[in-house]
Amino acid sequence: MASLNARAMLVSLVILLVLGGLWEALNQPPPASKQLTEYELMMGAADQQARVPPPSKVLAHAWKELSNPFYDAGPNDKGIGIQLAYSLYRVITGFVAAALVAIPLGFVIGMSPLMHRALNPFIQVLRPISPLAWMPLALFVIRDSEQSAIFVIFICSIWPMLINTAFGVANVRSDWVNVARTHELSQLQTAFQVILPAAAPTILTGMRISIGIAWLVIVAAEMLVGGTGIGYYVWNEWNNLDLNSVIFSILMIGIIGMLLDMALGTVAKLVEYEE
Amino acid sequence: MSKHFVRVEGLSKVYPSKQKDTVVFEDVNIGIDKGEFVCIIGHSGCGKSTILNVLAGLDEPTLGVVTMDEKEVSGPSLDRGVVFQNYSLLPWLNTLENVNFGVKARFRDWNSKQVAEHSSKFLAMVGLSEALTKKPSELSGGMRQRVSIARAFATSPKLLLLDEPFGALDALTRGVIQDELIKIWGETQQTVFMITHDVDEAILLADRILLMSNGPNARVAESVVIDIPRPRNRANIIEDPHYYKIRNHLVNFLINRSSDELPSADGEGGVTLSVNPARQEIFKKTNESIKAIAAN
Known part of the structure; x- marks a missing residue:
């Protein structure tokens, strides 16, 4: 009997082939009844109904795009690599800025019951706001679409990190805090030597949730602000009626999102501990 | 009195x-x-x-x-050193690091070599010289309590x-x-x-x-x-x-x-x-x- 991993992979492959096969089979153009002129072909005369491109066409297109991902032929024609790089830059900048605010603030909230109660109403009101609702205000105040997109990422990634850090810090086992106290550790030493490592797995969980949300939001934000980025690219290709590119970029969004999560998952493994 | x-x-x-x-x-x-x-x-x-x-x-x-x-x-x-019933070891540190934690807090001007030597000496007293790099989760209850005792004695309260x-x-x-x-x-x-x-x-x-x-x-x-x-x-x-x-x-x-x-x-x-x-x-x-x- 093959290992569980190997068998799971086999099942995944079967599902992929079945779904891909259905998709391919259901989206073939009907056979032409007569030979079409080149002009008629170009106007889509053979097929009055628009179809989702089958996977074979998407894959061929993906191959073409991925073999030259960084070309730049003007504002409306850039390679997928460049678009993704813009989006990643915005997500990472906004995310890092959010982490720099959320983790220290989460420490304060977690360690001080007073601050927890004082700040909780603000968090509860601000947290449910859709990050895109901030966009008009951000555009007005910041007066820069690029930075407004980064701000939207910042505001949407801050909450899971803030709440998880506060929760992790507040729930560090009192035994470990007592160990720090009986060893006469200062507040700062306690924070770094006991509370941070104890709360690190919870904090990392918050960071993983945040980066996931940030990656979801960047697509929508870039559809609004336009110019560059994978979100803009999807919308632009829709306007071009190039569904091959739309499907291809949807797949790329999924793959990059998975890689971002895996990267933080690797970091989370480093700080994990077993009680 | x-x-x-x-x-x-x-x-x-x-x-x-x-x-x-x-x-x-x-x-x-x-x-x-x-x-x-x-x-x-x-x-x-x-x-x-x-x-x-x-x-x-x-x-x-x-x-x-x-x-x-x-x-x-x-x-x-x-x-005043304390040994708690539930050992109170820090689970992200291994045996030696847990004792080092106490020794470092006690003797703040020691270098890391002095700290490790002192800790090892007390871990040897409780028969744990073989388990220095194990995490608390890999130790039995008795071994964990030994680490905790070694940590307490090593700080000479x-x-x-x-x-x-x-x-x-x-x-x-x-x-x-x-x-x-x-x-x-x-x-x-x-x-x-x-x-x-x-x-x-x-x-x-x-x-x-x-x-x-x-x-x-x-x-x-x-x-x-x-x-x-x-x-x-x-x-x-x-x-x-x-x-x-x-x-x-x-x-x-x-x-x-x-x-x-x-x-x-x-x-x-x-x-x-x-x-x-x-x-x-x-x-x-x-x-x-x-x-x-x-x-x-």
């Missing part, structure tokens, strides 16, 4: 509530001499752990003071507080670590205050056993001097002619008398008892005079 190294005077703990305040224990007086090993036994709820936490500086009494070395205890200090350190261990492991504790205590001559539920363990380890009456309103009812000669170990101790006398006395107290109303008396506890017949006579007389004072 004033010459004791550690002095607990008039200690009370009250948990206030709207209906009726709960007095866990009241007017507890304890004196511990330097190098003495004192065990405290009592039923659950008599406030033993609270007394230990007050000694550690982790909890505050409602009334009374604790002094050590002529200084009042307020807040935790490296001078003036007073070592043990809160039921063997409570969660099986009987065989407990016996082995008890022997190790006697050995390491013999080498360092620490002053130790230990909570236990185990009468045999208390007789094996202690110079003196304090018996607490039941809570609420618990008190230190008796102070029993264990004059079985040292070195002791589990095998030879049961052959001592006084062993069963002491044991019966303790068990009798816990079963029959711990819930009785006990006369309050000045000084430490109500009654002091020794099984040595000559001493017993003296104590009998003092007890009678104490009772006479209390009656007046």
Whole structure:
């Protein structure tokens, strides 16, 4: 009997082939009844109904795009690599800025019951706001679409990190805090030597949730602000009626999102501990 | 009483509530001499752990003071090491790092080599030289408690507080670590205050056993001097002619008398008892005079 991993992979492959096969089979153009002129072909005369491109066409297109991902032929024609790089830059900048605010603030909230109660109403009101609702205000105040997109990422990634850090810090086992106290550790030493490592797995969980949300939001934000980025690219290709590119970029969004999560998952493994 | 190294005077703990305040224990007086090993036994709820936490500086009494070395205890200090029942090791550090944690806090100007050497020495004393790089989760309960004991001894506190350190261990492991504790205590001559539920363990380890009456309103009812000669170990101790006398006395107290109303008396506890017949006579007389004072 093959290992569980190997068998799971086999099942995944079967599902992929079945779904891909259905998709391919259901989206073939009907056979032409007569030979079409080149002009008629170009106007889509053979097929009055628009179809989702089958996977074979998407894959061929993906191959073409991925073999030259960084070309730049003007504002409306850039390679997928460049678009993704813009989006990643915005997500990472906004995310890092959010982490720099959320983790220290989460420490304060977690360690001080007073601050927890004082700040909780603000968090509860601000947290449910859709990050895109901030966009008009951000555009007005910041007066820069690029930075407004980064701000939207910042505001949407801050909450899971803030709440998880506060929760992790507040729930560090009192035994470990007592160990720090009986060893006469200062507040700062306690924070770094006991509370941070104890709360690190919870904090990392918050960071993983945040980066996931940030990656979801960047697509929508870039559809609004336009110019560059994978979100803009999807919308632009829709306007071009190039569904091959739309499907291809949807797949790329999924793959990059998975890689971002895996990267933080690797970091989370480093700080994990077993009680 | 004033010459004791550690002095607990008039200690009370009250948990206030709207209906009726709960007095866990009241007017507890304890004196511990330097190098003495004192065990405290009592039923659950008599406030033993609270007394230990007050000694550690982790909890505050409602009334009374604790002094050590002529200084009042307020807040935790490296001078008072604590071993908790649940080991309290930091799970993200390995065995050596856990002991280093304590040593670094104690000897702040040492370099990392000195710290590691010192820690290794104490880990060797508890037989853990082979497990330096293991995380607590990879160790058995007995091994974890050994690490915790090594950490406490390595910081050489003036007073070592043990809160039921063997409570969660099986009987065989407990016996082995008890022997190790006697050995390491013999080498360092620490002053130790230990909570236990185990009468045999208390007789094996202690110079003196304090018996607490039941809570609420618990008190230190008796102070029993264990004059079985040292070195002791589990095998030879049961052959001592006084062993069963002491044991019966303790068990009798816990079963029959711990819930009785006990006369309050000045000084430490109500009654002091020794099984040595000559001493017993003296104590009998003092007890009678104490009772006479209390009656007046």
